[in-house]
Each structure stands twice: as structure tokens, then as C-alpha cells.
Amino acid sequence: MWLVSAAAQAAVSSSKEIADLSLEELSGIEVTSVSRRAEPLSAAPASIYVITSDAIRRAGVSSLPEALRLAPNLQVARIDATQYAISARGFNNAIGNKLLVLIDGRTVYAPFFSGVLWDQQDVMLGDVERIEVISGPGATLWGANAVNGVINIITRSSSDTQGLLAVAGGGNRERGLSLRYGTALGDSGSVRFYAKTTNARHTDNAADTAVADGTERHQLGFRADWNHDADDFTLQGDTYRTRAQYRGRFGTFELTPITSSGSNVLGRWTHRLDSNADLRVQVYFDHSERDDALLYRPRTDLGDAEFQHGLTLENHRLVWGAGYRRAQDHIAPGLFFGFVPPSRTLTWTNLFVQDDVKLASGLDLTLGLKFERNDYTGTETLPNLRLAWQPAAGQLLWGAISRAVRAPARLDRELRLPPAGPPYIIAGGPDFVSEVANVFELGYRAQPTPDWSYSATAFLHDWQGLRSGQPPPNAQVQNMIDGRTHGVEAWASWQALPTWRLSAGLSTLKKNLKLQAGSTDPDGPANLGDDPDYQWSLRSAFTPAEGHEFDVSLRRVAALPKDAVPAYTAVDARYGWRITPSIELSLVGQNLFGKEHAEFGSAPARSEIDRSIALWLRFTL
């Protein structure tokens, strides 16, 4: 049934729970014939792609950024052994700031630049339930910075991850070992613990010189869930540590290894008031630190509390809520950059309401409004209007108009190069305000037969006040670039045979950005990310026999303009063999046929990604 959306699939009960139903109850359950192994299509009026846990396993990936390559509406560029530039709809760079990333409801971007340090983020991939990738603004719900997209990483409830899972293996590029154990906790609860350690080998640059980016990483965590009648409670936490290689000297300056560490703990309580209303409260604390002698050494403590109330009134579904977030950081200078002042406490508060109105059968209107206050620009208004029409079962036509803002971060206002000034070569702009996007989207998706589905979205972002610079010295960050970006995101999936699924994805992007009159920025829009005009991918998932899986993927990424990176094609493959129900062996090859290629950065110092071969053993008990 088409109404079965990604969210409804999220509402799918666990197998264990279904087994508790009576025969009569089973015969009354509505089911979706969209296979769990398929990309779950959704009735959401947004460009949403869902990466399933099965797709992650069959891709043979061992890190979160590599798993994100499965989403056709994301651009994933590997910078070196562990660092990535990831964006949706362009503006991609190592300090990309227009994408919001959540792991089980916890925002993982660093508040000092509103971006994600991907080498600090990881999860136990075997416990991931799904990753929802929403390209386009999610500002009304998620707030400022969800301008170009939201990545929502959702792990399984601990009740669904009982027993032992061990994954071990490695190859010429990396080695890894992860363990998870889940058990019951009294009558109504469950808990799991996990530990993961990985070791990534260094890359080489174009001159075949070793780059000092080999990194080892250790992470521990837990998640516990309880259900009591109308109440559910989740408590989870993680702690991690990373250490890269010694980097030698930069002149007389000693470059110590890049290290990072962090810990977080999150509690979430949901309570059902009656059949039509529920409450949700979530609180978390997150500590992180990073030591990069070249760039800077941030140390951040943040707390976040959110409240939400949802209720259904006839044909309205109303949700409102509020949130408070406070980040206290200290950023010690590196060789290149410092922050003035080095320590700062910032707070954000928000209030939102959204109404989903059923106008007629098959016609849904969503109106949302969020007010978010930050310490730099005061209150930002983030409205959102979406219309969804289902002309027939299996078809959805939708359109959306949204206003999204990327609020200033410390980097925009308080960065200094070099840290020892004044005078400075470059400094944050005291007058820097929010970058604003008015976004128009139109999408269509259909599932004409159970075996065949597709989705296409066209988007236009109208930008005002994007970040610009000035000629050094004494250059200040300004808001003097305007323009438009537009493009298409499309994907399709075809179950050619019961044992063979083919899927394809495409995204295109055109950027027409210009400096405002009066700007003296010498580089102009080139500093706003380095994006390919297009990328496409093909995937084949074949099951030659029960217990055997053979997966191949091909992706093509067009050239990046500045810094110039040539277009590349990469072929990845995996063969998996389930020797017994509890033991699976898989051989994974990445970048199999091309020569090594760069994905981001400036030659000749940038890392090149070469062929990798790895053997993995997965054991469950």
C-alpha cells in the first residue's frame, strides 16, 4: 500500500513483538509488500532516500561515511584516510556547513563551524536500523543549518539487538574489530554494549609520498530501552578516541598527531497521554575535543533539551515543541588559526509548530513554522509549506516551498589567521549574518509494479548573503554572494528477478552564484564548495544461491572545478557467503579497476584513493 511510508516502516514492530500477537490479530495487520531489502519508498513530500541495514551490510562498508555513498542524493568525497567532505545539493568542502547530521536524535555537528568532523563520528554499523537522507531544507523541524539536507542515523532498539555480534577483518587499507552483546534487563527492558576498534592505513599522494593520515580509532557504547505501558525510555551513550600518525615538522613547528576524543549520553522519554496525543522529552550532553596543531584545538561541552507534544484533532495532526541548547567551548590556537575570544558560551532556543491537514482524500497540506534564536543574529523565522497529492495508489506528486537559514558559527565571526595578530591576514566578520535560502522543490515518485519503483526531484535554491571574503591582509568574512543553485535528484530500483535487484541513482547541480556589487572578494563563489556537475551510480545485488550474495556497484563522479579534481569512475564489489546461520564470510573490493584517484583537495599534496581488498568475518550468536 502506498501510504506505507518510511515513517510507517519505522513504525513497523519488531519481529519479536509481532510473534506475541494472536492468530486473529495477525490476520488483521496491514502489511507492506515493499520488501525490507528494497529502498523503502515513502509518502513523505520530500526528497528522502532510506539506506537500509541490509544495503549497508551488502555494500561491505566499514565506516559511516562510506555507508553514506549509498544515498544518491549525497555527495561524498574522501579527503584522506579518515576525513571526508559530505554534502547534499552542493557547497561541499571539509568545513561544509549546510547539512545537519543526527545519530539517534543527537546533533553531531561541531557548533564552532556548523559542520561535521567525519573522522570523529562512527557507529556500530551492524546495529544501524536505517539511515534517512533528506536532501533539501528540514529547517522547520531541525532548525537552522538543515539548509541543504538532513542525515538521520537511527540505530535499532536494544530489544532488537540481543545476543552476540562480532565483526572482524581487514585488508590492505584497514583492519577492524567490533563486538556487541545485547541482553534483557528485567521484564520490560533490554540493553546492549558494543566496542569497536579500527585502524586505517595511511594514503599516498599524487607524488606517491606517504600522507601522515593513518589513524586508529576506539569506541565504546551502550543503549538501553524500557517499555512500561504508556511510557518508553531510552538511555544511550558512547565514548571514543582517535589518534592519527605523527606528521613531522612544518618548518620549525612540530606537527603533533591529530587526536580527538569525545563522550555523550542521551536520555529520551515518550509518554502517551491518550489515544490522540503524546509527549516526548529528550536531553543529552556531549563532550568533544580535537587537537590539530596545524588548524586549531577545540574543546566543546554542550547540553541539549527538547520537548514535543503531538495531537490529532479530526483531520489535523498538530505538533508543537521547544528546544534549548547550550555550548561552551574553548578553542586553543593552532599554527594557522585562532579564535577571538578563545572561550565562548553560546545558546540557542527554539519554538515550533506544524499542522498537517488532510484537505481531501489523497491531498495533504503541511504548514510549519519555527522560530530559532541564536546569540549572533537573534530570532530567525523558518517557515515551510508542503503539498502532497496521491492521484492513485502507488503515485505521489509533491511540492514544497521553504525558507532556511545557515546561522553564523564562531568560525564566521571569530576566526583569526594567523592567531598571533593583529594584524590578521583573514578575520571573521563582526557583521556576518545568516545565509538565507528560499527553496522550491517539486517531486514525483511511483511504484508502478511491486518490482519497480522510482523517484525524481527537481530543486531550486535562491540564496542571499552567502559567505564571501576580501583581499588579504585584513580580509573580513562578509555576506556578499547571491545567486541560485538548481538540479535534479533521481533514483530507481528494479527487482529484475527474485534473486537480482538493480538500482540506479543520479544527481545534477548547476550553480549560478555571483558577488554582489561592491564586494572585493578575489576568489568569489569558488570558496563556497567544490562540486561536480553530476554523479551517477549503478548497483547490482545478486543472490546466486541461498547463503551467497554478490554485489557490484559502479559510480561516476564528474570533475570538480576548483580545486580541479578529474572525473573518476569507481567499481566496488562484495561476495558474501553465509557458511552457517551464524557465520558469514565476505570479500570486499573497492575501487577495483581504476587506478588510484583523488576525490577532493588540491594537487599534488592531496591523498589519492587506491584499490582496497578486505576479508570480513561476521559471527552472530
Next chain:
Amino acid sequence: MTNRRHAATTLWWRAVCIWFLWPMAVCSAQTERVAQEDQVKAAYLYKFLGLVDWPPSSFEGDQSPFVIGISGAESLADELMPMVANRSTNGRSIVTRKISPGTSLAGVHVLFIGRQAAARAASLVAAAKELPILVVTDSDDVFAVGGAINFVLVDNKVRFDVNLRTHEASGLKISSRLLGVARRVQGATL
């Protein structure tokens, strides 16, 4: 208790749904209970164990487990395995066995023939006929060959038909409670 717990868990998912996807206006669509087809079929297979009587000779001993054989339905087997891992019926634990071509059916109590095994359904049915095995099928064609229970999708709900004639020789007794939930019962003697 189980029902209450199930309601609470549903709510939990509903809350997650509202939180994560609410701006996309999808949660209102989620008014009915929804599950994966394979999950529901797997749950049925588990439930059938308690609603059918097998002759004692079909078990090695008092403690020996029920065996559910799955052929041609990898994804269903993947649902069933964790579902029954820590459960028991009538004091017996439950084992899921994937039936590949050539695997013996000895010791199997329920045999599910999925659509991917349609080509070898006739030989599976023939082999099962000699043994006290409840044959569950997933298509009308295979059911006609000699299934006892056949899943059908009716209004997006998984229902099942029963053919009583196939059990006459095998010594299985299907409870009236199971028959009461069936959509159609063939071969009933009035």
C-alpha cells in the same frame, strides 16, 4: 501484558516517527498497524506450531525441538530465526532450518515453500508427503500441488486458506481455532 507492551512499543515508534519525520506529514498516514509481509508470515509459522498436533513419533524425545524448514524464502527465514530464537511452544524450543536443494526433510515439522522454490515445489511436496510435515505454501499454484496451508494477501492483510485433505495420511491434527481464522477451508467433511 504482552498486548500492553506491544501497544507501548508501537507508541514508541510512533513517537520516533513524529520526531524524525513529522515535518514531512507522513505520520498521520500511520494510523493503522503496519508490518512487513515476511514478518507476519514468519509469525504465522511460529503460531501454527501451537495449533497443530504432531504425532509423538515425529519428535526424537520430550525435549527435542520443533523444526521449521524454509525453502525459497531467504528473507522470511531471516525474520523467523531471531523471532523464535528464545521462544518455545509446548515446552519445545524452535529451530529454523533453511532447506536447500538436496537438504533432507527428516525431522522437519513445518515446511514453508516460498515463491523462489516454486520450480522444485512438486518434488518438495512429494518428499514431505511421506512424513508428518505441515506444508505451507505462498502461491495458489503450489498450494494446488499439495499444500496444507496457503498464504494469500487480502486487502494488504496476510490471510490463509487450509486444505484438510492433505493431512489425512500424515497424522496431523489441525485445531479448530486455526480453522476459525482461516479465510477458506477446503475438504471439510460436514
